[in-house]
Amino acid sequence: MTRYAAPGQPDALMAYEQRYDHWIGGEYVPPQRGQYFENPTPVTGQTFTEIARGTAEDVERALDAAHGAAPAWGRTPAAERANILNRIADRMEQNLERLAVAETWENGKPIRETLAADIPLAIDHFRYFAGAIRAQEGSLSEIDADTVAYHFHEPLGVVAQIIPWNFPILMAAWKLAPALAAGNAVVLKPAEQTPASIHYWMSLVADLLPPGVLNIVNGFGVEAGKPLASSARVAKVAFTGETTTGRLIMQYASENIKPVTLELGGKSPNVFFDDVSSADDEFFDKALEGFTMFALNQGEVCTCPSRALIQQGHYRRFLEAAVERTEKIVRGHPLDLATMVGAQASNDQLEKILSYLDIGRQEGAKVLTGGHRADLGGELSGGYYVEPTIFEGANHMRVFQEEIFGPVVSVTSFTDFDDAIKIANDTLYGLGAGVWTRDVNKAYRAGRAIQAGRVWTNCYHAYPAHAAFGGYKQSGIGRETHKMMLDHYQQTKNLLVSYSPSKLGFF
């Protein structure tokens, strides 16, 4: 099979329901105000399901359910919570292809990515946190011979999670796995651009979780996200998105004195030193793939390597090969196994990318390949496709400073190590970066000098659980995909205990 059938087709692996309500307290609950919104697939632009348009009343119901479930879930032994996470992972693995088809239809990304990355990574995430919570221990401090301080991990209670649209299932897994492992109940709001695939996932695992432990409220940011993020009834808010909404969520959290974790994007540099091109070998080939990673997931990745910095000594040679590699990218139907770049997730995302292709040209950046909307013909004509695009310009240009969130890379050159670091760090953000060199000493120094939370060294776009992911500068607060995320979902309870019968003698 070279192409999977679209959901709902006679030979399809899965079908979406005609409508999704809110998932609250272990059952589907219609929106209190009775309104729904249409959910189109970016593959064709056609609506395939309708989604509950949630409001504050629905959020309150979900919070009621979560608060009802949280105490028992928090007392459930870690071994049992871990078992449930492992069962979720097993269920996902048994349905991997179905989930991949669902996710591709929802988001527009190529099926080769959902099959090989999104869904396997999400599965592994549940297993990682199942293991991490089993291995987690509290601590004790022996203050003196008669006094001991015990430190217990306790769940926060009910937490809010607002999920982005670029990896709808994987980003939900990043947040759900640590929160559930740590013993919290969750109210989750999917992005309104991609609200359906998480419900298909839920349909596969619903019987595994006690009612109310995980609740999904759909809707628009202003109508459902805001009442959730500003609620005094949530103990923490986790958000992946952009800076203005991130600030607003911090503002709401400050009103309730609640913690937040935020992942707000970047403008990640991918640095290629001269020695990359010293041989035409396997490593050179790998580095070219590393350059082309800007097109992974249509560039809709917070860590998209959207600035390529290439050292002057091999600039022309490397760039020529990079353009050639980029032009070999196979575009086509996202459900086709050969397709490497699929559809942008929404019409407004497409429009935004086109507006950047415009200002990039106006600022004098040179288009080396691509630069236009793509019409792939047939039913895909209604979808949202963009040609993989390489701009050549200078780091002060807006296409070097703003996350376009499309298959667009902006290339410039640097002279030496210090120049590379200066350009790499000349950005408001610090989420990801790439360093490519055959010199391990240089690689180490560059990785330490770049102000970013994740520096891929001679690799890019790998997201294994057990490697911390999060931002410096304006890219956010907190570290995901690592056991340290458990801390973001736990309180520390200290019992300070005296084992002495003797009074102090103060009174």
Next chain:
Amino acid sequence: MPEVSRVDLTPAAADLIRRLRAAHGPLMFHQSGGCCDGSAPMCYLEGEFRTGSSDVLLASLTVEGVDEPVTFWMSSSQFERWRHTHLTVDVVPGRGSGFSLEAPEGVRFLIRSRLLTEAERAALDG
């Protein structure tokens, strides 16, 4: 010489602002950066988003039929990287934009940009 500005509205954006103003109340914009719904102008009730010393007021937009100006803000660090460009707020069909007010209408505000001329820059930057 017409008045020099940093931010303009398309007629469609002005029309949407009139509708949102009528439905919700006085409005403001804050330009977002970063990923997902970033690099987009977010529209809120005036005062909903707390601006501070890290923000710059780029414009107080006059919209026919709206009594008060609509403010347009950006973080100052972002403004330093945008200040050579003129921004036009437009509207496109779309879905979802953080907590921005227009998303439930099935549309989304979008920034279109052009380079400021030297004369404009001289006038604006003094």
